[in-house]
Amino acid sequence: MKKIFIAGGAGYIGTRFCNEFAEIYDITVYDHFWFGDQINNKVTKIKGNIKNIKPEDLQNYDAVLFLGGLSNDPMAMYRPDLNFIENSAIPTYLAFIAKQAGIKRFICASSCSVYGHTKNRTLTECSKVKPSYAYGISKLQCERGINILEDNTFKPILFRKGTVGGWSQRMRYDLVINTMLMTAFTKGKINVNSPKLWRPLIDIRDVIEGYKLAIESDENISGVFNLSGGNYTIGNLGEIIHESLLKAGYNIEVNYLDIKDIRNYKVSTSNIEDVLGFKPKYTPKDSVNEILSNIDLNNYDFTKKEYYNINTFKEVI
DSSP states (O other), rough: OEEEETTTTEEEEEEEEEHHTTEEEEEEEEEEOOOOOOOOSEEEESSOOOGGOOOGGTTSEEEEHOOOOOOOOOHHHHHHHHHHHIIIIIHHHHHHHHHTTTTTEEEEEGGGGOOOOEEEEEEEETOOOOSSSSHHHHHHHHHHHHHTTTTBBBEEEEEEEEEESSOOOOSSSHHHHHHHHHHHTTTTTEEETTTTTTEEEEHHHHHHHHHHHHHHSSOOEEEEEEEEEEEEEEEHHHHHHHHHHHHOOOOOEEEEOOOOOEEEEEEOOOHHHHHHHOOOOOHHHHHHHHHHOOOGGGGGTTTTTGGSSSHHHHHOO
16 A cells, blocks of 8 residues: 555545545545544544654655645635745645655645636646735745755646535535535525636546546656646536526525626646546536535534634634
């Protein structure tokens, strides 16, 4: 079994990854566990701060994954100082000591937020990047810091993920697909902000498959990859979720709003398809249906603070 070290592995994506692959990898998760612990007990768990990890702590691992940091714009803007530490400096430090420990494969979570605002062009990894918000800027700094370290002994893979949706044992409702579903049941309507803007979206199952492909890839593969399932306007996404709920028997209205947002981008996934063999299997409709199949709407509390990263973050810092 390959030994995998996951920094920040108890979050939304990390929890699903660990629970899916606990049988095929020897996984160690290093995390604050701010949002609790929903991870399979076959996984080794260490509570701590990533800045305290030393090279000797990473000995004998086959791959190191960074899935930590502040996870969205609200957290980044609430504490921009911590945003640049946790999303830029910390993952670069982790990559630095992973290289010192002799680990060749380092995998890091970046974001399509690095693209900022574009004129509805489909962007590749070679396209110009100019993020406007603290979160996207910090992710771009992270990419550049880690890529400096690449050589024949250290091969990082960085994923510019689209906005993730779908079910996880460590659930979030502050991501656009999940948020639309949540407001449908808590407010009786789907709020569609800025319906003409584009976003790359991806189901959480496709995300963790992307990480698995990176772990299993030829050790000399490296670089930045767009990791997305498809490009959708926010208006189109609202229609998809509305139709899914109608088919499930829920008559929910759609509320279109005109809220300004300077994030507008769609991406190409031809690079990750060619190099890593990635093929997305799921759509936003699949994400919605999996959430519905895992919750009992008659006894479900959408208001728990751990479902919204910014709420918990304000309590723990």
